[in-house]
Amino acid sequence: MREANPGAIYLKDYSAPAFLINRTELHFELGEEETLVHARLHLLRSPEHAGQAPLELQGQNLELVSVGVDFDELSPDQYRVDEDSLVIDKVPEQFVLKTTTRIRPQDNTSLEGLYKSSGMFCTQCEAEGFRKITYYLDRPDVMAVFTVTITADPARYPVLLSNGNLLDDKILADGRREVLWHDPFPKPCYLFALVAGDLQYVEDTFTTMSGREVSLNLYVEEKDLPKCDHAMDSLKRSMRWDEEVYGRMYDLDIFNIVAVDDFNMGAMENKSLNIFNTSCVLCHPDTTTDAGYQRVEAIVAHEYFHNWSGNRVTCRDWFQLSLKEGFTVFRDAEFSSDMGSRTVKRVEDVSVLRTAQFAEDAGPMAHPVRPESYIEINNFYTLTVYEKGAEVVRMIHTLLGPELFRAGSDLYFRRHDGQAVTCEDFVRAMEDASGCDLGQFRRWYSQAGTPELRVFDEYDEDARTYTLHVSQSCPATPGQASKEPFVIPLAVGLLGDAGNLRLQVAGEEPDYETDDNTHRVLVVDQAEQSFVFTDVGEHPIPSLLRGFSAPVKLDYPYSRGQLCELMSRDDDGFVRWDSAQSLARRVIEEVQQQLAAGQAARVDVLLAQACERLLGDSSLEPAMVAEMLTLPSENYLAEQAKEGEADVELISRARAAVKAAVGEACAGLFLQRYEELAITEPYAASGEQIGQRALRNLCLDYLACANSDYLALARDQFGAADNITDRLAALRALAFYGAESDWSKPLQRFLEDWRGETLAINQWFTVQALMSDSGAVERVRELMQHPAFDPRNPNKVRALVGAFCAQNPRQFHREDGAGYRLLGEVVESLNHSNPQLASRMLTPLTRWRRYRGRAELMRAELERLAALPDLSPDVYELVSKSL
Template sequence: MAARDAQPKAIHLKDYRVPDFLIEHTHLDVVLNDEWTRVTSTLKLRRNPESERQDTSLVLDGAELRLVSVAIDGKPLSESDYRVDAESLTIADVPPAFELQVVTDIQPQKNTSLDGLYRSRGLYCTQCEAEGFRKITYYLDRPDVMSEFVTRIEANKDTHPVLLSNGNLIDGGDLAGDRHFAVWQDPHKKPCYLFAMVAGQLSHIEDKFVTTSGREVTLKIFVEPKDLDKCDHAMDSLKRAMRWDEEVYGREYDLDIFMIVAVDDFNMGAMENKGLNIFNTSCILAKPETTTDAGFQRVEAVVAHEYFHNWSGNRVTCRDWFQLSLKEGFTVFRDAEFSSDMGSRTVKRVEDVSMLRTAQFAEDGGPMAHPIRPDAYIEISNFYTLTIYEKGAEVVRMIANLLGPELFRKGSDLYFERHDGQAVTTDDFVAAMADASGRDLTQFKHWYSQAGTPVLTVTDQYDADAQEYTLEIAQYCPPTPECKHKKPFHIPVAVGLLGSAGNLPLQLKGETPNTETPDNTHTVLELTEAKQRFTFTGVKEKPVPALLRGFSAPVKLRYPYTRDDLMRLMSADDDGFVRWDASQQLATLVIGDAIKAYQGGEDLGQWPLDEQLAVACEQLLGDSSLDPAMVALMLALPSEGYLAEQAEVVDVHAIHAARNAVRRALGKRLAQPLRAIYSAYDHSKPYEANAEAIAQRTLKNLALGYLMIDPDAAQLDACEQQLRDSNNMTDTLAALTALVNCRAHDAEDRKRDALEAFYQQWQDEPLVVNDWFRVQSVSPLPGGLERVHALLKHPAYDPKNPNKIRSVVAAFTNGNPVNFHQKDGAGYTFLADEVLRLNKQNPQIAARLLTPLTKWRRYLPEQQALMKAALERILAEPELSKDVYEVVSKSLA
């Protein structure tokens, strides 16, 4: 913990220097016991020839360790030969090359941070990224120190029959006293953040994968015995990911075995430890009865993501933590492309952009805004952010769009070939892309060093006589904490022009016509200046511009579309993203009208529906050629979070009331076609997790949601029947959510009975119980905070389990704005209480919960004062973890 008078210091990228020592080989001997676990590390070190430092002392990172002994080249050191403090072990005057043996004792059972080696429900598990390894033994805990690892694990054979670590199993056997051991060797050098070990009572499923070169790889997924029937989808996803990476990137797996372990107590979604991926159960377990469509897709995506890290993160890793997006942004891009190939590319793109524009753009506009390559941090755990992951992926996507598929593949091949086995930087990645393509990406690198979301303001002019259409695009990026004045970004702006009969062929003035595809209706404009003009020739009518097709850049767009323009784009443009985006813009304008009316004192109880929105939605429902999933996405109104992000000042209650009024009016207008969609769906057909079946369920359940806004008795009965008879969790949870959130006066007994019956049926399935918690936590009906307090007292709630915390506390504070922002500030007090409780128990989770309070400056004055007071109360605590201190202090600065 960091006392207030000893505030944590920031670490700066400009201060990076190479390590003074390198670790050639690491041998770990981990002896697990109930009270104390003994770790003996034997390291072969040598001075780094690239280091300019002349000091001969060795400084190793360490935290929460009990040092037993230290020896160099077999000679024990006395206490006068070294110095130990809370964060390090310093040994003076070491030789240029030597063997160091350090013996430490640790207590994994008391490690509530779930960082390092910890014991949870009898299972020993590790999480070493970013700096957890220092809680296991003293080490050079930094990603640019790469070593070969051999790990010996010893434990009681009855309580911990399964002993796993990175690499290949090279030895094992029984020992005296009902104990046994296993020895694992990883032949590939890796930084210690990729170390993993697991010990416990686990069962597994097993399969094989034959690589393109003919090598057979054993695949194993380890889970608690009760969960063996939920692993098949993850195994199938793993094999699809392995094949895809071979076909699309030419990357083969490099060990004889690939293992996954699922654990219930885990701070993250999953971790790509070399050869032994450790997963949160929520990202590995799936079967129709207990897992929603979104859950199936999440498992597939996360399994792929962690597997793809084998090359983009493990074989080539990051030099320092400022380069985190080097591995995460690239790998998120890769897993998004994989998911697009496995399902609907347009739906996947829309889902990713929705999250980016709602949450990452908000992060870019808040006190924690940072470039995808930050220049400073206090606690690196705070930088596992949407900016690093999702915006980082968008930056890679822009490179791919600028280069095209062939040159991007050539660039990635060069990157892997040039840097295999190295710890490198984002500059190295961009250099490989530039060298392979011949493109100058110097200006493009501003995306790595500048924070914030650029705003594109577009104006246009049509000259009917010359048949020329001109777009003028200006870019501006608002100030962020690290920089007030931004240099122009290199922005790819994908464009189409929509005419009366469809998309028009494009020809830029001054460029040679494309004779190979003269009817080309899509082009990418490269914006590199603060303001540029682009003129198209041969345009025979004034078009509606389709801008940012496919969301070609992570920017905000300002163009004065009329509602007629948006309706044309919704119905006729051939880019799926543009059609969806037009539907969101039209709905946002309509909800904006209702917001103004609410703020003006009007009663929204019988708010009249905008006729253009109504007609557009009726046309969507009448177009049988459209993908049902896209229809559902276009009919779903913008979220309250997205609407808040669009507002200059966030009026939570006006947004909630306005969106509800429009949604209620839309449900009433569309009742007949929605009822037809719902009635036509065959609930008895077997569950399938493919794109077509998911699309049909998505549209059917969207119809249910609209029909349950103001249900009659027959609709309530239909909803209860779906809840009772469903053969899959997607339909079950959709029905439960619709019932719980409906405002029918005579439905209270039905809601109570449904919630109780659901819990009684699924109380032995922790992930389903999490869904049960979440449905109640995010319900916008009055009394939300009281419901959450009751849930925290429920026997199934575990205040130490991150999944439970996320399903109640985070779900409420992030997903239930109208109740979290109740006017007396009780929601803010509740969140501050939880943060202070978790500050000592699990600082990472505590810091992540703070996000809603960090945006306090964007709300109405009375809410600002209450949110700020909650932050000040947290900061006033005598001791704060670095994690919490950094977020709170930056929020108040």
């Protein structure tokens, strides 16, 4: 904890390490009261640092038992130890450092380093957790071959795992068990992993394209063995896809996954020993929603893909975090698209970007994909680094095309295998493989904020030309008042009376060989540009930003009629969804104005008519119809308001009025589709069934919102459901639109039925957190005292308090400030025990400048936190930057 304000670390100050580590030998003696860690580090002075620089190793919360160099133990006057480091002034050019440290994993509530979860030892070392295990050069550009010995009581810990291959397993004379693991691939210490516990496992095998058989093992508690099949199948699909699409084979003989209850993140890609949050690996229809099944598949793929994009080639420093995360998010998104609906996946990803990442870009924590500085690196595991970073990679893919992009990735892996590199190295490989100059494109890595494209058009009937005039700008962000033009791939089409028109850009040779002549990617790289299309026989409707070709905001003056045409007839699925969202947003904003003026809500019938057409469109898959019919969220609508003008009360009332009006106007069709989409076959997490359930449950939501008589459907569905997706949809309808008499007994029954299932109970917490009645804050406080709630478990904190603060805006922003006080108290309580979780929970308060009538209350809670004497660096950074 801080005694003074922590200082920032800057990218410009990077320097190569003074020492390197060739080999790391660790011996863990695991005990109930304490754990001893014996380390032998084979060090040598870096050629770039010739001279007598002292050896400085990082360490936190460690008790140093002994330290020696080669064969000599050092006396206390030969080294210095403080709360953050071990410094030895005089060392040889090459030597072996031997240390023994004492740690207490059972007291480690930060869930970083080595800690205990449900009686099991496990680790989380990214970003800087390894320094809580032993003194080390805890930075990603120091890579070593690890050999790990683990000694433990075999009765308590029959499973002892680490990275690499198992070389030895024996029982010692004193009855303890000792295992020896060796990972032949050099890695930074953030990829180190250890697990020791009483676990069971499911096993399978995978044969690589070279014919080598890999043993696959998924370790869980015995009660969770029936929930492993989906993750194992996802792993095998991921391994095959990475071979077929990227030519990447797995490189060891064993791949292990372990499920852990207490975990700050979703999962961790430790070399050959992935550690997962249970919520991201366990699946069963009774406890896992359809969205949960899809999330597990995506996260299993993400962590596996890291074996190359992150492990074999890693990042030089933490400023380059998007080098591995952005690239891997792009890869897992492509995998998910290939496994299911590409359009639906794209829509889901864009929804996250527009609602949360764009908000990050517009807030006090705005930073480039590659930040210039940070105080606490854990705060930069952000949507900007991950999701926007993936969009940057996607734009390179769009600009180069799939074949040249694959050539670039092949060159990148071949050139940098076993190295710690930078974002420039990735882009340079793409340039060298394609011959394309990406110099200006690099601004996406260094400039923060969301670019804005303003577009207007002209049609010359006599010349049969159609012109798009495009200008780009980017708002000021902290530390960056002005921005240079980005390179923005703008995918376009032109919609005519009979469908999408053939495109020919003036000055370009016609391409008669391609079938894709209704779609073109324009490269916007100047502040203002114009693009002329020739031989256009009618004034078209522009189909802009197709496939969301760049992470930008788009301003074009569409009429409501044009939006209806696009959402009904355009051949780009994303544009159809985006047009539906734009139409709904305009109608909701119009109702907001009516309510603000004291008028009754009058909902434009055009929206209901458009929804009717969608419900009757058999050409669209049900999952896509569900996405198009889902109204923009309250959080997204708040982000569209000008700074200081978001009125959460008006937004909530207007959105509810529009939903009820559409539900009432289309009740017959909603009911018809609800009945048609009933599934009589056993549950399957297939794309077809998931889409059917999504649309059916959306129909139920509209019906229940429009008329309480339809709550009978929800009661019947809750009783008859054979899966938690349908059960929760029914429970939400009862809880959100019914009286207490409608939801109290179903809630109690859900609790009784699934009391022993943690994942299901977390959903039970979330349903109650999202109920928007006036007693929501008090209900959340009461639930925090429930026996099933554990304030030390990140999943439970996120399921209850996190869901309330982030997804129940009307009650979080209650006018008396009770929601802000609740969040502030939770952050304060976590500040000591789990600073990383505390800072992540704080995000809703950082947007205080956006809200009308609430800003002062939100700011006051931030100021109260800022005045606390012992803020962790994690919380301090967010609070100070927000104020």
